[in-house]
Amino acid sequence: MLILAIESSCDEFSVAVMENGKIKSNVISTQIKDHTKYGGVVPELASRLHVENFSKVILDAVSKSKVIWSDIDYIAYTNNPGLIGSLIIGRLVAKTIGLYLDKPTMPLNHxxxxxYSANIDNDFEYPVxxxxxxxxxxxxxxxEKPLDFKVVGTTLDDAIGECYDKVARCLELPYPGGPEIDKITFGGNSSAYEFPKLNLINELDYSFSGLKTASINLINKHRKNNTFNIKDFCAGFQNSAIDYLLNGFEKAIVKYKPRTITLAGGVSANKLLRSRIFSIGNKYNICNILLPDLKYCTDNAAMIAELCNEYIKYK
Structure with a gap:
């Protein structure tokens, strides 16, 4: 089974080739440098750059995989959620290749x-x-079983990555803010500043707007008084955000008793989060603690190929 997968939901255009469940290539064209000067992703610019770059990414991915175009069985692509313009480019490219090769296309959820990025080099034991x-x-x-997705907790406002980015902007750090804050925390005193105690909402839902506002107020207050230390602040901010995340996740572990726990998404590359997820897993005697390889944390087509492979196997 040979799958060509396309991911274009935001500011990366990625193409991967998977053969019989193994990733043969995974090429990512990132636009971070193009969006950094604006402090975040500009949707129109993202879709325009996808148009400029997609052909090079596809040819590179197929060349590296050393497969023959006519042997491809499925073309998978990200259908939602994401930036509308970026998603449309990926869909058009996938549909065009599908028509040309006379192969089926599969729209998938980002x-x-x-x-499933954590399942690429591992095997889930359900429930996950x-x-x-x-x-x-x-x-x-x-x-509870393969491809049986159920959202049991969510954020009601800012996502954690968005919170990081907005605080980083106030700190005059480059976009994206998460990796920059993560680097600065080394050697910082996480107890130097007092951050608000964050409470879960509706049992397992989050709200990061309070942490964002409190953090920006702290920055402005201590800068005005010349008492601001960026290392200590970043260490405290990150500790507060990760504590809040894992507080909800730990409650979900107690409630649903999973056999596998995983991280997913761009923030899953965070060093503190990756370290502490193992501590929580060990606390509840969970042996299967699966983290995606760092190259699969950000948006990439390998995860779409893996998801496509799962749908072919089970549905």
Whole structure:
């Protein structure tokens, strides 16, 4: 079974080739440098750059995989959620290839792809509980069996990645803010500043707007008084955000008793989060703690190929 997968939901255009469940190539064209000067992703620019870059990415992915075009069995692509213009480019490219090769196309969900990114080099044992964390999403999803997605917790306002980005902008750090804050925390005193205690809503739902506002107020207050230390602040901010995330996730573990826990999404590359997820798993005697390889944390087509492979196997 040979799958060509396309991911274009935001500011990356990625193409992957999977053969019999193994990733043969995964090429990503990122636009971070193009959007950094605007402090975030500009949707129109993202879709325009996808148009410019998609042919090079496809040819590179197919060349690296060393497969023959006519042997491809399925073309999978991200259908939702994401930036409308970016999604349309990926869909048009996938449909065009499908028509040319006379092969079926499969529209897939971006969030489901992120969840299955942890399954690329591993095997889920069900039920699976996944903490999905990115610039646009913060969710806890439960899978009692393959492809049985159920959102049991979500953010009611800002996603955690969005919160990081807005605080980083106030700190005058480059976009994206998450990796920059993560780097600065090394050696910082997480107790130097007092951050608000964050409470879950409706049992397992999140709200990051309070942390965002409190953090920006702290920055402005201590800068005005010349008492601001960026290392200590970033360490405290990150500790507060991760504590809040894992508080909800731990409650979900107690409630749903999963056999596998995973991280998914761009923020799953965060060093503190990756470390602490193992501590929680060990606390509840969960042996199957699966984290996506760092190259599969950001938006990429390998996760869409893996999701497509799962749908072919089970549905």
């Amino acid at each position: 969030m489901e792809g992120h969840i 509980l996944s903490l999905v964390v990115s610039g646009g999403h913060t969710q806890i999803q439960l899978l």
